[in-house]
Amino acid sequence: MSQQPLAPPVNTTTKRVLTRRGVVWLGQTCNLRCRFCYFQTRIEAKDHPEHPFMGLDKAKAIVDALRNHYGNNAIDIQGGEPTIYPGIEELCEHSASIGLLPTLITNALVLAKREACQRLKDSGVRDLLVSVHGLGQNYDDVVGVPGAHKKQMVALDNCVAIGMPVRFNCVLTKSSLPHLADVARLAVSVGARAVNFIAFNPFEDQQKGERSLDDVAAYGVVAPPLLAAMDVLNAAGIEVNVRYIPLCQVPEGYRQHLYNFQQLPYDLHEWDYASWSWTDMKPQRMRQGELSPLISLRQANLRSPMFKNVPGYLDDPSLSLDDEYRHSALIRAREHCGYKPAPACEHCAAKGICDGFHGDYAAFFGFGEAQAIQAAAPFTDPRHYISQQRKVVEAEDAGWAL
Numbered sequence: 001m002s003q004q005p006l007a008p009p010v011n012t013t014t015k016r017v018l019t020r021r022g023v024v025w026l027g028q029t030c031n032l033r034c035r036f037c038y039f040q041t042r043i044e045a046k047d048h049p050e051h052p053f054m055g056l057d058k059a060k061a062i063v064d065a066l067r068n069h070y071g072n073n074a075i076d077i078q079g080g081e082p083t084i085y086p087g088i089e090e091l092c093e094h095s096a097s098i099g100l101l102p103t104l105i106t107n108a109l110v111l112a113k114r115e116a117c118q119r120l121k122d123s124g125v126r127d128l129l130v131s132v133h134g135l136g137q138n139y140d141d142v143v144g145v146p147g148a149h150k151k152q153m154v155a156l157d158n159c160v161a162i163g164m165p166v167r168f169n170c171v172l173t174k175s176s177l178p179h180l181a182d183v184a185r186l187a188v189s190v191g192a193r194a195v196n197f198i199a200f201n202p203f204e205d206q207q208k209g210e211r212s213l214d215d216v217a218a219y220g221v222v223a224p225p226l227l228a229a230m231d232v233l234n235a236a237g238i239e240v241n242v243r244y245i246p247l248c249q250v251p252e253g254y255r256q257h258l259y260n261f262q263q264l265p266y267d268l269h270e271w272d273y274a275s276w277s278w279t280d281m282k283p284q285r286m287r288q289g290e291l292s293p294l295i296s297l298r299q300a301n302l303r304s305p306m307f308k309n310v311p312g313y314l315d316d317p318s319l320s321l322d323d324e325y326r327h328s329a330l331i332r333a334r335e336h337c338g339y340k341p342a343p344a345c346e347h348c349a350a351k352g353i354c355d356g357f358h359g360d361y362a363a364f365f366g367f368g369e370a371q372a373i374q375a376a377a378p379f380t381d382p383r384h385y386i387s388q389q390r391k392v393v394e395a396e397d398a399g400w401a402l
């Protein structure tokens with residue numbers, strides 16, 4: 001990188017509160033073809049109802065609901081690829097103007113043009129969550145576009161030059177593993193505020209049985225390069241989060257960085273399960289059709305076989321807000337993604353706060369890597385480990401209270 005890095009974040013905290021960040025999917029239209037994309041069928045099929053971008057009025061109506069009904073204070077805007085959405089600047093301006101700080105989840109290729117990067121910053125974009133799933137030729141190969149890596153590096157240079165904050169996402173596919181430490185070094189060089197390493201999960205279109213050992217790696221293969229990359233980031237004081245890895249798969253000192261579904265609601269960079277339950281419904285992800293009626297988290301939980309027959313669930317005053325989020329976490333892990341406990345989980349102190357092994361994992365590799373965590377008493381608080389992690393104080397300048 002030719003530019004000076006951004007100043008590192010100055011303020012961190014160990015206080016964990018429920019996130020108020022929402023998410024919107026504008027449509028599954030993209031300028032890349034990542035082989036591990038969770039939406040690859042919808043990206044490819046132009047006639048899929050979720051493929052075309054929705055109109056700006058519909059996107060604004062979703063954004064308004066997130067702010068006014070769900071009380072969200074930040075939003076992740078994603079496509080497909082949001083930087084190619086017509087009207088993205090107007091949508092970001094609108095979001096920022098109503099108190100919903102916009103983040104774009106992006107491959108950033110469009111931002112290789114400095115003026116495009118500047119326009120987004122001027123429209124009120126809070127930061128970019130840039131998908132860096134490898135480097136060099138390897139990146140071009142996995143995203144299916146020659147020259148993509150080079151453009152992404154120019155885009156990051158532009159972000160540094162104009163003071164656009166960035167965070168990184170990196171999916172832990174087999175192809176990215178040899179590059180993790182270099183991705184971490186790149187994050188250091190551009191002054192990234194945080195880096196998320198994300199286990200390659202059977203989400204969405206990846207649930208359809210097309211995953212193979214070409215892309216999915218065993219936890220024991222993921223761990224060594226992952227820990228090396230985490231060491232690079234920890235040494236530089238950059239927040240590092242690892243999503244969807246069973247807690248026993250890293251040594252204890254690293255578990256403060258691990259976010260399973262039980263921990264996600266306490267990461268301010270993750271999505272509010274309540275508003276996510278609504279934006280995840282088809283009408284909110286499609287160009288056509290009216291928006292669905294708004295839904296509370298308890299109503300969303302009641303759709304699950306786990307809770308639909310629980311008498312009085314909707315109005316039970318003994319249930320706390322945290323309970324609702326924990327129930328949603330359980331539904332997402334077990335029902336939406338097919339996570340399963342391993343035999344060893346039965347005797348593990350962390351079994352109440354860990355998702356277990358992801359969907360199709362056991363069919364690939366079995367459960368042999370699970371190692372019950374020993375403790376005097378079972379852990380009941382999902383913040384047991386993550387409350388030790390120092391995280392960026394997000395948007396302090398915008399008046400967020402922790």
Ligand code: SF4
Nearest residue numbers: 246248345348351354
């Ligand atoms: S619950 Fe199971 S997968 Fe999770 S840490 Fe314990 S043994 Fe590992």
